[in-house]
Amino acid sequence: MDKYVKEKNIQSIFLVCGDSLQYLKINDYISDLSKRIKIVKFSDFKPNPLYESVVEGVRKYRESGCDFLMAVGGGSAIDVAKCIKLYAKLPGDGKNGSWLQSDGEVNNTELLVIPTTAGTGSEATRYAVVYYGGNKQSITSDTIIPDAVLFDPRVLDSLPDYQKKSTVMDALCHAVESFWSVNSTNDSKEYSRTAIELIIENIDEFVVGDNSKNSIMQKAAFIAGKAINITQTTAGHAMCYGLTSKYGISHGHAAALCVRELWPWMLKASEEACIDKRGNKYLKETFIELAEAFGENDLMDGCMKFQNIVDRLELMHLVGNKEDIEELSRNVNPVRLSNNPVKLNEDDITNLYKEIVR
Incomplete structure (x- = not known):
């Protein structure tokens, strides 16, 4: 991953991750990387993530000024990161489900994902799922297919x-x-x-x-x-x-x-x-x-x-x-x-x- 960071000249990372990251071996690498470049973590979401969590993620992403997106986790973390990328360039604050009515805006910020389960396939698709008002919302856009995927088999050791x-x-x-x-x-x-x-x-x-x-x-x-x-x-x-x-x-x-x-x-x-x-x-x-x-x-x-x-x-x-x-x-x-x-x-x-x- 060091080679990837250098090649892309990444200066700061907005990291979407679950609380389980602290128990994974890859966290050691991320902790070391944070000593060299700025990393802002966002983990304020749960499995089957809420639209409101995405809205909060977009707010923090905008504030962070980060030039790169990364998701470490299962389908929920990856889906939240996808939605943050999709909605980050839209006007307004996204409240009351307003962004769900839009197809999003092109966001050239790259997204790297590191799956921590072997099942959802979200790292390969143009789909994401969030829940709003108790109902499942399917998000579809070719622009949210991750730009790169890093597989670390060790993340499954403790699953x-x-x-x-x-x-x-x-x-x-x-x-x-x-x-x-x-x-x-x-x-x-x-x-x-x-x-x-x-x-x-x-x-x-x-x-x-x-x-x-x-x-x-x-x-x-x-x-x-x-x-x-x-x-x-x-x-x-x-x-x-x-x-x-x-x-x-x-x-x-x-x-x-x-x-x-x-x-x-x-x-x-x-x-x-x-x-x-x-x-x-x-x-x-x-x-x-x-x-x-x-x-x-x-x-x-x-x-x-x-x-x-x-x-x-x-x-x-x-x-x-x-x-x-x-x-x-x-x-x-x-x-x-x-x-x-x-x-x-x-x-x-x-x-x-x-x-x-x-």
């Missing part, structure tokens, strides 16, 4: 077991959903296939603490991120956000539960409810290719392999009631459903939630 499991499943769900998305391309499928194969081959060792697999999982998450940067996610992610906010489980856990039930349902419903313009034949071939990426030849065997991984990781189903299911069904984002190759109606969504929330 808690649950976070390891849920983040790697987030990456796997990204790859799976991108593969069957109506927006898929040959390039996105190749990214997805590569990510799936890397995860399948290494997940068991990774989740039990084999740190030699850290760099492989970082690579897989990054490649899966490149896939969804092309295609966006589908119904699995559309359905998972409500689970995260209502039950307090991690995003990857929620996505895994949704894809676990969605995949077999799609195999059964695709013949009659296919909405991919490339047609039923194409979609069936896609499901076959997806099974093969999982090392299986049969359509259902690929799906069952995914289910077995979720079960083996003990990412358990949730306990709820009829009112919970009704609320979850009402709040599914229809835009993400439009990316799904098989049409879901309200009854379909409700029935899938009944399998997830038992």
Whole structure:
């Protein structure tokens, strides 16, 4: 990183980071760097960051006068940094959600990210997520794709077991959903296939603490991120956000539960409810290719392999009631459903939630 700082002639850094930075080995380097150049830290945000946190970050960034942005952390830290870059040049103070109505302004300040999990893929995408008024806000702009990514495998050494499991499943769900998305391309499928194969081959060792697999999982998450940067996610992610906010489980856990039930349902419903313009034949071939990426030849065997991984990781189903299911069904984002190759109606969504929330 020293070489990068010198080449870019960086004089001051606005660092967006979580509180966990103090426990990571890379913090030693950042502390040493702060003796040589100005570093202003911003960590006033939580997982599933609020829009108000971004507004505060923009205010402090403007005051700092820093000429470079850096994010160290998981998806939340990276998303906050992306939004700070997007909104920093806009007029006003951003209060009352005013910046959410804008596409942002071009900001030539470069953004370097150092992911501390292997799952979100945010380091590779033009997307960010914040919450305003209790509702998820999806931010999209090509200008917020990070300019550079630094991977340090050591940051995963101390990642808690649950976070390891849920983040790697987030990456796997990204790859799976991108593969069957109506927006898929040959390039996105190749990214997805590569990510799936890397995860399948290494997940068991990774989740039990084999740190030699850290760099492989970082690579897989990054490649899966490149896939969804092309295609966006589908119904699995559309359905998972409500689970995260209502039950307090991690995003990857929620996505895994949704894809676990969605995949077999799609195999059964695709013949009659296919909405991919490339047609039923194409979609069936896609499901076959997806099974093969999982090392299986049969359509259902690929799906069952995914289910077995979720079960083996003990990412358990949730306990709820009829009112919970009704609320979850009402709040599914229809835009993400439009990316799904098989049409879901309200009854379909409700029935899938009944399998997830038992």
